[in-house]
Amino acid sequence: MDAAMHRYLPWVVALAFFMQTLDTTILNTALPGMARDLGENPLRMQSAVVAYLLTVALLIPASGWLADRLGTRSVFLWAIGLFSFGSLLCAISPSLQILVLARVLQGMGGALLVPVGRLVVLRAFPKDEFLKVMTFITLPGLVGPLLGPTLGGVLTQYASWHWIFLINLPVGLVGVLACRRYMPQLKGAGRQRFDWSGYVLFSLGLMLLSLALQGFGEHVVSMAICLVMLVAGVVCMMTYWLHATRTEAPLFSPALFAVPTFRIGLLGNVFARLGSGATPFLTPLFLQVGLGFSPSEAGLSMIPSVLGAMFTKTLAIRLIRWSGYRRVLIVNTLLLGVLIASFSLIPRDVGHVWLVIHLGVFGMVNSMQFTAMNTLTLGDLDERTASGGNSLLAVVMQLSMSLGVATSSAFLLLFSEGVARTDGAAMVPAFHATYLALGVMAGMAAFIFHQLRVDEGAKKETAESRMSES
Template sequence: MLDPATRRLLPWLVAIAFFMQTLDSTILNTTLPRMAESLGESPLRMQSVVIAYMLTVALFIPASGWLADRFGTRRVFLSAIGLFSFGSLLCALSPSLPWLVAARVVQGIGGALLLPVGRLAVLRAFPRDELLKVLSFVSIPGLVGPLVGPPLGGWLVEVASWHWVFLINLPVGALGVLAAMRYMPDLRGAAGQRFDVAGFVLFSLGLVLVSLGLQGLGERALSVALSLLMLAAGLAAMSAYWFHAARHERPLFSLALFKIPTFSIGIVGNLFSRLGSGAMPFMTPLFLQLGLGYSPSRAGLTMVPTVIGAMLMKTVTERVIRGFGYRRVLVVNTLLLGLLMASFGLVGPATPHAAVLVLLGVFGLVNSMQFTAMNTLTLGDLDDARASSGNSLLSVVMQLAMSLGVACAGALLAAFGGHAGRGEPIELRTFHLTYVCLGVLSGLAAGIFAQLRRTEGPAGRAAVVDEG
């Protein structure tokens, strides 16, 4: 049993960890042009700073549950906060882009463990009849972080420097360490469970090689031949994992999950739909500053309607899905999402600021509906035995899709913008063509969701994953 103080403050501790993670993932995007200028790099090369973090999180999420079972939630949670904070310090001290990317990897390892282990502690510490209330409370900072992040990042680079985007994590991290030492219970799972090391290596190798191949094409830091070789090798590693999982007794992710139609369609639809929408938080601050000439603080404030739209949509999403069904909602909403992304190709310097705000607000509404419907479809039909594995795979796919989306956006910007190097402006046409391509790419995912039967979808009230 938890003591009263731990019972009261554990949700706050996990909420702070969630806030640290979501703030860091949104505060950075607004600062990328100034960061590129300070480091003497082209803004197009700054995608690696975003991808390094997202990809590292995707790689280490599968190990989070096993590590918590093996070493206890307190030790792993403390290590996660420590790594995240130490990585933030290294980011602030980085003198060049390669050093910054390496520091983001350290930060990403901590970020990968932070929220899953915190949520696991809550799941094990509270009875089931209290979980909905506690998890709803924990998810609130996940909405506040994206609301505060973009304008705060823009303001910091104007009044101070980009280094403070990372330094701001240090006092929050110190507070989190002190609180975790006192209030994080040391909970462990069943002893003796073996971790699928071979599956982890194959799966991770596949993710890294595919991402590096796409990033090489985007940044043009690697030859086209080497980038394509990495892509092919990554696909080969993923294929090898598939055969490994089919024969292993306890694989990293069981292929039995894909026997559930709603899970299969939901997970594949998640991957392809998020390729476009996952690139938007990276693309849009660049577009506003480099394409439309906004200041960092104005660009950050302009992003706020996206988050407000997402918050508003969450109040009606369940009623819309229950009224129209998953198939109809996801097909129509995916097409609408692609159309909205493509419509940014019509925005120029003469477009009224109010119109830009409205467009971003509507995009936030539609994007929120997409995420909630896809995630609920994916997880809703999983039983207790497969819920943990399915949720873990969904979290990996979400991070992977966003990472690949940023890599795709970078590749398209480089392809349409020619050899935009350090100090060279990026033409508005480059952004417009990239938005259209991303919109078409996301819209094509409607064909995946069209494979659902008209009445197919979770029958009961499914748990909704809101972490975007």
């Protein structure tokens, strides 16, 4: 690797991290405006969010194999190209159905950007430089959620929601040019066989389960079809498990679940993120539809949550070393559930100071939860299981956020039945009830973390370098 490539490669990967994290947050504040233009109910716009998150979850397991097979530069170029082309199609979508299809294409690119970027840094830099480079490239990933809600609200209010997708095009063009010049074409040393049978079973199971749960909430398909998809999804997942126990190199090894901290951390991630993962989608809706905020006001109101999250990341590891994972996760999970439920106390005439404090504290607790769960889940994996465990955690994170969005939307539709969706004051109780339900779901994950050893993680090194970004 020449000197220029060594110098500028982290910037290329950082740009990809920024594109991906910006896109996951910029859409939420624009959903009510998009719904008006597309002639849709704003409470049913979650499919545009779920389509992206679910696509990313389904393609993450194949990202490493594709990079090994085709080369990091080739896959990275395709990822930026798909992401940018999908953004263009999103901007010109005339209906929600077309928008969802465009978001799937965009998600195909987004699923490859971050994993392949992390992989090329791992292979291109020596071990003593890896943590420093990873810290540098993840910083833009923290800026994306900070700018996303505000930028989405401002563009929607003062220009058009189409621009939240069109701004990806010049960034994507710069990324393609920089990738061609500074991204090395690295391939895997061996030709490891990819577990296609396991991948199809696992992906099909996830997709069927997600669509079934979304169908139950939206009532867009019959109950019988939802039940068939639910049963088929469970069958696919059970078949995958049987397949994995008899395959030499399965997609995700059953040996992962022999590690207690991985097993508990992964299960806790699923339930905790059902509540906390829904809030970036639900809160901008609440602020605009329920409280009557403008898109730009709703976007600006989300900044304290991100700032609180960034502040807590500097304290999380020290607190875990002092108290241990069990105490931190039990207390923090219960506190997270209470804070989500406490959104039900926010009145329609809430003052901005109270809202800033509430969102800031929520951001701090939410960030502590993600940091503790992710380091717990990956901390005890060895070299043999680290890669598969990291990929499975990434899939679960995306899937849980997808299910959280679908669940919150289902609750909101249920509690607002018979209410005029244009009547903000009448919608507030439905939002309050939804937050209460999500808070209870998130808080129940504390029972899972109660299974940890009392001294788990206390006064010992934790795997900061393996920590996945929430």
